[in-house]
Amino acid sequence: MTDFRSEISKAKGSGSAKSGLKHYIMQRVTAIALIPLCMWFVVSAILLMQAPIDRIPEFVVSPMNLFAIILFIIVSLYHGALGMQVVIEDYVHCKAMKYSLIIGVYFLCIVSAIAGTCSAFGMHMFFIIKLIG
């Protein structure tokens, strides 16, 4: 997708955040993706809360649930990072603090995404192997 900014606006670094269109669009795109993902998340959470303990592996070995949980983790963390960036830009005015906090939020999201994805995948494979073995 082409970047919709004019060359002069990019050269001047227009606006308070210096570059915002990609952020704006990704915020909306991730929001749209999150509509079905959140519906899946809520339904799954309800089912898991009510399932007797011996029926939980069925949920964990399903590949659709694995894909959905990984997608949910990555997309919601990205959406959250974009949102937190805007909040920090609005309320923090000391440049050093602002840049550190924004970078910190993105680091936290990337680390959490990797940790969550590996955990979900690990549990999935554990129960699959238990099923086969």
Next chain:
Amino acid sequence: MTIKPKPLSPHLGIYKPQISSVLSIMHRISGVVLFMGLIFLLWWLVGLAYGQDPSESMVWPFLTSNYGRIILMLWSYSLFFHACTGVRHLLWDAGIGFSLQAVNFSGWLAVAVSIFLTIIAWYSALQLQWGA
């Protein structure tokens, strides 16, 4: 010579809260709350995957207590609220619902739908039987 701070007109103290302004700040606050809760939930999942029996962890009595349940209910209400007001934002981005009546109506509708969804979600979670 120190400069006396210039007088400022009153703003938040005197402005009547309206559905538009209140929902706007609540959307932002619920977003931040969701983000913090999401990080917590995610690392709880990591602990579940790699830790020992979760019922032996230190946080288990808190998480299964009524306090833990209430916090989870508040977080889930934030989720439904942020989703409903978020959809309202997306509709505005598409150009729908800009008239004053539409803004007021959609605002109250979003609040009502989010409360309704939270109630039916928790009613289901605490009552529904798997495969029944």
